[in-house]
Amino acid sequence: MSNRVRMGMVGGGPGAFIGAIHRFAARLDGEIELVCGAFSSSAEKSKSMAEELSLDPARCYASYSDMMAGEAALPQSQRMEFVSIVTPNHMHFPVAKAALQAGFAVLSDKPATLDVKEARALRKIVEKSGKAYGLTHTYLGYPLVGEARGIIEAGGIGEVRKVYVEYIQGWLATPIETKQADWRTDPKRSGGSGCMGDIGTHAHNLAEFMTGKRMTHVAADLTTFVEGRRLDDDGSCLFRMEDGVKGTLSASQICVGKENSLSIRIYGEIGGLEWRQEEPNTLIRTYADRPTEILRAAQGYLSEGAQDGFRTPPGHPEGYLEAFANVYLDFARALRSGGGVVTGIEGGVRGMAFVEALLKSSAKHSKWVEIK
Amino acid sequence: MSNRVRMGMVGGGPGAFIGAIHRFAARLDGEIELVCGAFSSSAEKSKSMAEELSLDPARCYASYSDMMAGEAALPQSQRMEFVSIVTPNHMHFPVAKAALQAGFAVLSDKPATLDVKEARALRKIVEKSGKAYGLTHTYLGYPLVGEARGIIEAGGIGEVRKVYVEYIQGWLATPIETKQADWRTDPKRSGGSGCMGDIGTHAHNLAEFMTGKRMTHVAADLTTFVEGRRLDDDGSCLFRMEDGVKGTLSASQICVGKENSLSIRIYGEIGGLEWRQEEPNTLIRTYADRPTEILRAAQGYLSEGAQDGFRTPPGHPEGYLEAFANVYLDFARALRSGGGVVTGIEGGVRGMAFVEALLKSSAKHSKWVEIK
Amino acid sequence: MSNRVRMGMVGGGPGAFIGAIHRFAARLDGEIELVCGAFSSSAEKSKSMAEELSLDPARCYASYSDMMAGEAALPQSQRMEFVSIVTPNHMHFPVAKAALQAGFAVLSDKPATLDVKEARALRKIVEKSGKAYGLTHTYLGYPLVGEARGIIEAGGIGEVRKVYVEYIQGWLATPIETKQADWRTDPKRSGGSGCMGDIGTHAHNLAEFMTGKRMTHVAADLTTFVEGRRLDDDGSCLFRMEDGVKGTLSASQICVGKENSLSIRIYGEIGGLEWRQEEPNTLIRTYADRPTEILRAAQGYLSEGAQDGFRTPPGHPEGYLEAFANVYLDFARALRSGGGVVTGIEGGVRGMAFVEALLKSSAKHSKWVEIK
């Protein structure tokens, strides 16, 4: 019998980008099994997603309330163990509440709720339920982010003084309020802030996590650059943290041409650390009187904790798995469709012929040898 | 009923790095299901791996021959559809042969065989079987590699003239013939070449794939730098391709401090392309009279084919999925163990309080506001 | 007769870093000639510097007042035409005043004065004198900075929206108030601000120059992190410019391990520009729907103005001249001392033998050929 953890999903219907991402993530290690879902407020869409996922039709529910009830009625060994919430922001709170009250753990996309009032209410519900509650602050999942935190905790840069953190994107530089951006710029579904709620919170969370300090004060300047937009699409703040740490935090969605540029730089009394999400396998460490160091993923000099986070040995960058998965996917699809394979036996023969020619040339004083 | 493609695996027992990688890759998209395996020549190890993978014990086989026979005896709707071969090199040929002859498709780790003679024999078997045969040349799975090929095919750099391709690593700079390197430096299990067979073939394959040209001649100089090693650990060659293309190819495992540095640069009459596996989401394009361009993963200006290869939108680098998966994994393990969660409800409350303070400060002329 | 412009210098005695820099800069193009100086408040030091510079002893003055008087008394065709001021900050104003009033143009190290009151007074003196007054805001001397300004002026990124500018260093992270830093952290000699006056003003100047907009408001948080220091060593501000532009500006001298990290990023409605002083020959240009471009020094696609600023053709990075000068310097010193030359005739013979061997090998089917 499988010892996988059983997961249900609310949201993530056809075309929803973030739902697909959550499923990839849940699937990767083979330790989690998707057993049920309420993927869309449209029953039809929900059903179609369930089919695409080869899910038991009986466990594709019309609403999240039905799902809580239906799953609770199943024997404990079959019912879902936690709910993954991947809806627009305004549904995070009601779904989490329903799940926790029905006795299910929750792993929710961020932000936790629409505002701090709801968040405090949710905290009470979590405490009362005794169930686990997690938020998918993705960037904390990068092993080198944990390494940075560990170095700081161990005093590796001395007392922290200054933090620069920013998260800038360009995709909302024009009024493209497309389907995806739609709810993100609607105060009712997204909360009181657009850009800051969506990505500024990642920067905030990262700064607190890496430094191990709480941010205590902000002096902010939020802006809506695109005319007609209802929420901020840009903002910067000065901030202060515990123990005299100072910093700046910027988030923007109007920086044309920027993709997902989350970066943090932290300087202490005797050293500094710099990390960028767009090159997540590298952590830069600066010193007062020694060369700057480039710490790289999965290397033996990292702490044990950081090493545990890697699925591949040094030099197989994260991303390697996706490339590898593409090869598998192409092959599986070729099997279904009878189509061709990118590198088939011909490639195998060529590779061996290449090696044979190399060996022959090298043995003959580097003479030119034909690859037959 | 599931429409997943059913896969069996030969090799990939406990501790085998490449087997785990293949399983991650096969799992990611949820379109392939591992249904059986002969994971190790040790029955005990094979069984232990099957348990770890929650596999039906009846389909954990003692040998690959048993597996072919056992699976062939099952109803067609249940039996595996293809075999993933992740053994040391010397077993690639016999296992592929057995699988094909038993009527199963094959997806094999590279190299296809120990030498070109075996490779040609395998080609005949593939042709006779009528079954699909694929080689996991991982690097072709990067979407920007395909984009580069497409640009060249479309004449984007003019007639190709010169190719520089190299794959350098440092992990064999000392005689660490550890367990993993063990078979890689043993001629009987690895073939006549060490470094060139192991990684030089990737460089060769990449150069032929991107240019669309066949390499025809080599003038090579292979070296064993570490005393006592039985196979080359370094090598370079001059090469020639069809249509007057010239180039150099280097592969090395003794370049201390290098991880997995596969890179290719191709120059034609009117432009050039540069790609590095350690930053796989970037493709550099050079021109004679225009600024160099940085092409990035998943952007709208890429060809449709390249766009299909991405699971995440622009700016969510490959690797993002692994970070996301770490968050899920931590949560699933916390559920099993009752341990804590990295970002729980407290983080949710803090995020909302941060946004609230930003909005308040910005509304009050950037006055300092406490985060409560 | 020489048509060089005749320069006098105040400050820049033995060991003064910035004086030496100014002299290198004035010398490079052969269009300026140093004819007199008052290099130090110590007559002995001033004299020793004049000797080192092969200056006419009669034109090495004991004080800047003596220099103004002495030079004014010379025939017009001989007297200095402008004064280069390279003293500590508090002397910038009195020296500039004296020079202008004596009828000499002034090129002053920045900041112009100790505070804005003096600066306004100096403006009146400049206007009254009718003489040229310049400030050495070095970073505006980089040709690609001018290119960026030109692109923005021409509407290349649309209306400017957001500016990030920062200038961070690490050298004052500890209380090293050494000789050089000494006056920089003394309010009497440096002015009311330390870090912001010293380097924040460069960032401010660069932001205004590139955007062509005036900064109108700031909300700032300055800090003295190193105990006992009398002036700020770190600061950040939110700012606003004309026409609704917003931004952040940070300057710091306590970011351990950072050298001279001046960078600016400007985003408009349809594009963006990024420039870093530590890689000054590169200008990054971003677009909404096209690949990011890397503009490089001296290329034909730059505007004419930017091309004029380069002394070397594309690909000979700035810095190349210094390397070249090192070769000349070594040779000149070897002539004086009778010492050896790095690459002498032996190197010449080796180079030719190398080429001969290449030609022979290539002509003989890439056969190995000995370099004799």
Place this chain on the structure above:
Amino acid sequence: MSNRVRMGMVGGGPGAFIGAIHRFAARLDGEIELVCGAFSSSAEKSKSMAEELSLDPARCYASYSDMMAGEAALPQSQRMEFVSIVTPNHMHFPVAKAALQAGFAVLSDKPATLDVKEARALRKIVEKSGKAYGLTHTYLGYPLVGEARGIIEAGGIGEVRKVYVEYIQGWLATPIETKQADWRTDPKRSGGSGCMGDIGTHAHNLAEFMTGKRMTHVAADLTTFVEGRRLDDDGSCLFRMEDGVKGTLSASQICVGKENSLSIRIYGEIGGLEWRQEEPNTLIRTYADRPTEILRAAQGYLSEGAQDGFRTPPGHPEGYLEAFANVYLDFARALRSGGGVVTGIEGGVRGMAFVEALLKSSAKHSKWVEIK
């Protein structure tokens, strides 16, 4: 009286790029004085250059032979001490010969001669003359190149094993045999090799200098890609050095879009070094079991020798001097022409007003303050 070293120049007339570069280099440190020249085979052009350089007309010679004779006739305290040779390649030998035989030291542009036979003849002449002879292998002038050599000499990377060196450009990708390229592709004036003689020799020289080993054998493949060109425009070779070192060397002038990409990577038993001329202030150092280090120009952790080579402190990149010189040049030209200055007193006032506003805002709890 000046203690500058007196230099004469042969070649470097109007429009000759390399002559101007040599003059910049000779001028920078103020230790060398150009006293005479034979700048062109055209007397008119030579005279016009002498005027541009404010040279004594009596010392502008019609030919290099005249110059040797004329200078030899002057009193020793006035006559030139060395000749800088910046002609096309085929004149390097006759001019050097004439100079040495007339008793003058020589600093010659590379290559030393047209072929190895001439080079050996020149060696004899040098030895007989007892005069200093130097070749301007510019890239050895970068201080970090010397640092790399020092690290290797001191055993910092263990016994050297493998060297990758390349020098690639794109400017000859089309048949632009313009005025400048003209003599470079003419066998009579350039020697038997085009690309390899012009830039391959730099790569060769750099590899020998950094490793301290002599290259002993090559197996080469030279190519002329552009139809009708008379000399190679591309080439690669495998090479061997003393003590079992192996490597590859590539030089090309047809790599479209590449500027001046000279790079070298050297790997030994316990470490590696990587340097790129396009980022000359950075030296990368790799280790087997420690993070990769970024060594930077002028830092205190460099050897004394390397530190001597810098004119600016850490963080003022080479190139900074050129930017600075641009400021001086603009000012000097404004003086002559009466034109405007980029940053004049208005900029000074603005800078001070900015600092004042910062101080006020910071003192008032980061309140927004207007810059007046």
